[in-house]
Amino acid sequence: MFEVKEKPRLVENAFLLAVILREDERENAESLLEELDELVSNLGIRVSQKKVVRVRKTFAGYLLGKGKLYEVLEDVKEVGCDVIVFDNELSPSQQRNWEAESKVLVIDRQEIILDVFAARAQTKEAVLQVKLARLEYSLPRLRRAWSHLGRQRGGGVTQRGEGEAQIELDQRMVRDQIAATKKEIKLVAKTRKTSRKKRLRIPLPTVALVGYTNAGKSTLLNKVCGSDVLSVDKLFATLDPTSRQARLPTGKKIILTDTVGFIRKLPHRLVDAFRATLEETLVANLLLHVVDLSNPQHEDHMETTLTVLGELGADQKEVLTVFNKIDLIEKDKLQNLKFRMSQLDSEGVYLSCSSGKGISTLLKVIEKKLGLFRESKVYLIPHEKYGIIVKLRKEGSLIEQTSQDEGLKISAYPSKKMEEELYDYEMKN
Numbered sequence: 001m002f003e004v005k006e007k008p009r010l011v012e013n014a015f016l017l018a019v020i021l022r023e024d025e026r027e028n029a030e031s032l033l034e035e036l037d038e039l040v041s042n043l044g045i046r047v048s049q050k051k052v053v054r055v056r057k058t059f060a061g062y063l064l065g066k067g068k069l070y071e072v073l074e075d076v077k078e079v080g081c082d083v084i085v086f087d088n089e090l091s092p093s094q095q096r097n098w099e100a101e102s103k104v105l106v107i108d109r110q111e112i113i114l115d116v117f118a119a120r121a122q123t124k125e126a127v128l129q130v131k132l133a134r135l136e137y138s139l140p141r142l143r144r145a146w147s148h149l150g151r152q153r154g155g156g157v158t159q160r161g162e163g164e165a166q167i168e169l170d171q172r173m174v175r176d177q178i179a180a181t182k183k184e185i186k187l188v189a190k191t192r193k194t195s196r197k198k199r200l201r202i203p204l205p206t207v208a209l210v211g212y213t214n215a216g217k218s219t220l221l222n223k224v225c226g227s228d229v230l231s232v233d234k235l236f237a238t239l240d241p242t243s244r245q246a247r248l249p250t251g252k253k254i255i256l257t258d259t260v261g262f263i264r265k266l267p268h269r270l271v272d273a274f275r276a277t278l279e280e281t282l283v284a285n286l287l288l289h290v291v292d293l294s295n296p297q298h299e300d301h302m303e304t305t306l307t308v309l310g311e312l313g314a315d316q317k318e319v320l321t322v323f324n325k326i327d328l329i330e331k332d333k334l335q336n337l338k339f340r341m342s343q344l345d346s347e348g349v350y351l352s353c354s355s356g357k358g359i360s361t362l363l364k365v366i367e368k369k370l371g372l373f374r375e376s377k378v379y380l381i382p383h384e385k386y387g388i389i390v391k392l393r394k395e396g397s398l399i400e401q402t403s404q405d406e407g408l409k410i411s412a413y414p415s416k417k418m419e420e421e422l423y424d425y426e427m428k429n
Contacts, residue, residue, distance in 0.1 A: 015081035016050040019088050039112050048079045092141045110267045125188045132181045205370045206255045208284035212301035213261030215292040216324040219353040221258045250413040251397040252372045262308045281314045289321045294328035321345045327352040379425045382407045
């Protein structure tokens with residue numbers, strides 16, 4: 001049975017390469033290489049050298065001209081790398097040409113991202129989605145992956161022709177696997193849809209966390225919900241949507257959902273593959289766009305997230321921007337950043353998920369955005385009416401209480417139903 005195989009041999013040292021056409025692209029290319037460095041390192045591969053190459057035009061055969069090609073190969077040989085990783089997307093023929101010239105493994109950013117996703121996938125849905133993306137990526141690259149490309153002969157002795165090439169058999173098997181995997185994903189998505197319907201029967205507003213990978217979404221979920229979802233300083237630590245219940249300052253409950261992070265140059269096949277996972281953003285009442293403000297490329301990250309949300313059809317949803325990791329920024333620089341960001345988003349909330357600073361402000365803003373904000377009121381409840389306080393505590397709207405001779409003085413955010421019952425006990429100023 002055909003399977004998409006792992007790398008044909010163990011690789012240890014990587015040479016990262018980015019190709020640009022204009023000098024003003026260099027800074028962005030260097031930033032992308034730093035990101036690629038982290039992705040490659042997450043796979044346990046040491047990065048020996050990074051290089052940005054500027055060309056006047058790209059070439060179909062190698063992307064680079066022959067002069068630049070041999071210059072890069074000299075560097076690869078000198079450093080002793082056994083894999084070249086392009087930040088640019090390579091065609092299957094370009095990969096084959098580079099491997100023929102360099103005699104080392106040659107892959108691109110897309111394949112690295114797919115491998116990272118494969119390493120992180122835990123649930124059945126994530127595993128299936130990664131499998132689909134890898135199958136679709138490998139289909140046009142089978143000629144590069146296999147050497148057993150002879151033809152299968154058939155028929156009688158006098159009628160035996162060349163038959164069907166092994167590559168054609170492999171391609172057909174991959175297409176069959178793609179179809180079968182898509183069918184499985186539809187079944188899993190149907191199950192998720194059913195569980196989502198059950199959840200939506202409970203009248204709780206839903207808030208989805210979206211943003212660039214490693215922006216702090218899982219840390220924010222843990223801080224607000226008191227949960228212990230995996231939260232580590234790694235790209236794509238979270239691939240599956242995780243929902244937890246959170247309580248707002250007024251006592252109202254919401255469902256907070258963490259989703260997979262985005263990244264620049266995210267392969268479209270991954271956006272399509274994870275569409276079912278990201279459907280949580282389409283049913284949410286509010287999106288929290290978490291941004292790592294300490295990252296120098298945070299504006300590019302914001303643009304990437306909004307672009308992917310547009311591709312998913314979630315660009316019409318109400319979005320609240322959450323600028324995270326302010327504890328990592330110097331005070332003077334933070335003030336300048338706040339001023340600049342206010343020009344882009346005047347309603348943004350600034351906080352630190354690790355220290356908890358700004359979390360309470362965020363929860364109050366969420367209340368207002370969801371239309372749940374209510375002013376607290378003060379009541380004097382007779383001792384014999386203690387059952388009312390029990391009801392308030394049960395619905396989560398009781399703030400505090402103090403005992404007095406004539407009864408219990410309380411402050412609360414009562415629901416409309418409870419307001420009627422409390423009307424005679426309200427203390428007017």
